[in-house]
Amino acid sequence: MTSAGAATLNGRDRALLRAVATGRCTLGSGWQPVLLVDGLACTDSDAGHRLVAAGLINPPDPDHSHVPARITSLGWRSLAS
Known part of the structure; x- marks a missing residue:
């Protein structure tokens, strides 16, 4: 995925982005952002990093x-297209 937008979103990333949009996710800080959905770690351990790097979700607060x-x-905008 690149920061170019929705054209590069795969189905999993789009579903995770919808979960973030509905308030079901938290982000943990560390060497790479850890995305939790409904309190459980996302099985795609790189998902949080990809979504942050693409500018689709805000980076975690290191504090x-x-x-x-x-x-x-x-x-x-990516979800709308």
Whole structure:
């Protein structure tokens, strides 16, 4: 996935982005963002990193272990297309 947008989103990333949009996800900080869905670690351990790197969700706050994941305006546009 690149930051170019929805054309590069696969089905899993789109589903995870929808889960973030509905408030079901938290992000943990560490050497790479850890995405939790409904309190459980996403089995795709790179998903949080991909979505943050693409600018689709905000990066985690390094001062907090887990924060609510927040979709960006680019993420909203990607879901709409």
